[in-house]
Amino acid sequence: MTPRPPLSDHQLSELRRAQQLVREGKGQGAIERIRPLLEAKVIHADVYWLFAEACRLAGLKAEARTSLNAAINLDPAQPGPWAALGSLLEEMEDLGTALVARRRLVEVDPDGVNAWLALGDLLLRLGDAREAEPAYRRALALVPGGFRAGHGLALALRLQDRPQEALAVTGTLVTRPGVPALTRTLHGHLLGDLDRLEDAAAQYRAVIATRPEELDAQETLARLLPQIGRGDEALAGYEAALRARPGDRALWRSAVRTARGLRRWPACLAWSEQAVRRFPGDPFLAVAHADALGFSGDPQAALALLEPLAGGPAPDAFAAVQAAHWRLATGDPEAAERHARAATALAPDEQTGWAYLATAWRLLNDPRERWLIDPERHVGTLMLEPPPGYADRESFLAELRAVLEGMHGANAHHPDDQSARQGTQTRGHLFTRRDPVIEALSRTLHRQIEEWLATLPRDETHPFLRRNTGWIGFRHSWSIRLRDSGFHVSHIHQEGWLSSAFYVSLPPEVESAPADGDVPGALVFGVPDASLGLSLPPRRVERAEVGKLVLFPSYAWHGTVPFASAHPRMTVAFDALPVPAQS
Known part of the structure; x- marks a missing residue:
């Protein structure tokens, strides 16, 4: 390791000012403080590390990466730059190199619980639950009962199709005060995996009773209740949550999306109508409201909302798809074809536009229907x-x-x-x-x-x-x-x-x-x-x-x-x- 050269009092003062700017989120200001030190050839790992953090705040990720590598070359045994490099590389979607940095970090800092947690999280992101498991186990050994490590371990076990073992982990966590709602929701998922559907429903209810904004629990409960013969209760959790958190856009979107998916059109119509008033300009809510109008018996009202969204200056693929649907439903295959073609141009890998285009071409006796879906060649x-x-x-x-x-x-x-x-x-x-x-x-x-x-x-x-x-x-x-x-x-x-x-x-x-x-x-x-x-x-x-x-x-x-x-x-x-x- 190259010894760190001493810093003068002035240099230390500048570094402290830059650190404060970084804490305040003022990356460009910190860069302006540190750059003179680099231009003066101050070769010190902490200077490069702090400069990297400032560049990252300012959105200069390539410069941040170069500076972190310089810090590591100067002091490869210091954990901080390795941790920062791993996080930066994950942000840059260079996950293979990030994994190298995360593995090096746990070698440098074998007793750092955050190092092991970051390694486990990245391995899960890469789809390697088997390798993530020992990383979380090591983190738990360092901090017994840690919520994040326990959650990660349970998730890794679940992804390895070991729900009983995973449930044993979450079961110990959910009995303690302060357990995150995410972990309580995972506990519900594991109960469901083991076919304990009533217990899973009870767990989701308990989560949303205190955290109505926990969308995973809300959505899973709504879809589970019809499967256990309680479909009339499917949306009750959302009803209470929307009263409790009327300004939560994500909650409204989830409620509308779920009601639409479950074909609960009265609820979808009522909620989407309220939501588009609360959050004007949200294209998903507008399209969902149009669909609810159509499925409630007013397709012309649906088209009146959809077609400006589908053909406006910023055309929306979802609106174009649904406009094609309602044009087909109202007997206008020519207009349906236009909307379906627009949808497939905007989102060529989404399948619904192609389905509607095939239907429009069939109604129009267009031979391109057989080109698009030939039941003999393509099946x-x-x-x-x-x-x-x-x-x-x-x-x-x-x-x-x-x-x-x-x-x-x-x-x-x-x-x-x-x-x-x-x-x-x-x-x-x-x-x-x-x-x-x-x-x-x-x-x-x-x-x-x-x-x-x-x-x-x-x-x-x-x-x-x-x-x-x-x-x-x-x-x-x-x-x-x-x-x-x-x-x-x-x-x-x-x-x-x-x-x-x-x-x-x-x-x-x-x-x-x-x-x-x-x-x-x-x-x-x-x-x-x-x-x-x-x-x-x-x-x-x-x-x-x-x-x-x-x-x-x-x-x-x-x-x-x-x-x-x-x-x-x-x-x-x-x-x-x-x-x-x-x-």
Whole structure:
């Protein structure tokens, strides 16, 4: 380590003044104090470190990085510059180099609890919960009972599909005074993961009773209550919270978004009307209010609000999408096409605009509909290959059925904000489960999907084909178990690129159904959302078959035919996104 040269009294005085300016958030003023020291060739780690903090405040991140590296070169054993460098690199989204800095920091400062917490937080951000776990455990050893370390450890365990262990951690934290609402909410999530849904609901209620602005607890509770047969209470937490915090814009947006997602149109209409008065100029609230008007029976009022937002000087993609919806619903496919094209230009990777464009082109007898979504070329079907270690598909599916049945056990009702009716849906991201059968399914599907993607043509002008890199990552995954009379309403997947249905088990009445007519349990493509009021026949009907995987663009309208049986229809579904091509 290079020894620190002594600073003169004048230099120390200037440094203290600069430190005070940094504390006050006056980065440029601090720079002006420190720069003469650097120009005078004052070589000292603390000077470079403080100059970096001033540059960071002033938004000069590249200069801050250079100065921190200089400080570290002068005194590599000092923890402060390593900590500052790690934080700066995270702000700059250079996470790989930030991880190097965070690991170096815990070497330099092995007893620094904040160093271990920062390392754990970054590892979680990078998706490495397994490596984050020991970092949080070390932080807990240094400060037993620390809330932040305990929360991080519980989160790392949850992400490793170890909810029982995670619940034991949060269980000790939530009994103590001062526990953060974030940790109390995580405790509720873990109760839900373990299918203790009533306990989870009680935990969320306890959180919002004291912290009504805790949006994660509010939103999760509202979506959970309908699944345990208490849908009439779904929005009660928001009602109390809005009375308690009438000036909280984020709370109003969350309440409106949740009411809209749950299709509680009277509440959505009332809340959005109040919200747009309180917060004029918020495009999300304006569009949500327009939608509520439309779904309350006044589509013309909806269009009167939407079209200026969709076509104004700062056009809004969400407004354009919903304007297309209501133009289709009111029988004006030409105007719907204009709005849908605008939406796809503004947000080319959002799927709803493409779905509405396909519908408008179909109503206009435009051949581009078949270019956009060809039910023969763009819908793929595969039969699952037995994963390694299994003699055949049937033996694997038998194990998979048993695992999935356990995940569906205690749920009583379908989620109100999803497409399934008369059934249940698993919680969370299915393919993150650390169950060997689920992992085998995920790996096999991943490989077979990428093999199928390699057979598709390239078309840089096509919204689906242009994004095909040949490689995917699973964004969401879940299982649906439909009961007697169960079905999926026609819908799309707004946040996906490639969507799916994989048949795990079927009722005998579905397996033996004739191939003609309305095939019970079949997957139907091309019938738009019922709220559009359009009477269009399917473009393709895909019969269900155990072991079959169906793949299609996420903007393709799809739903299922109801079936009558005492036996369930169980599927796995996912949304995938393209990832950069791998060498």
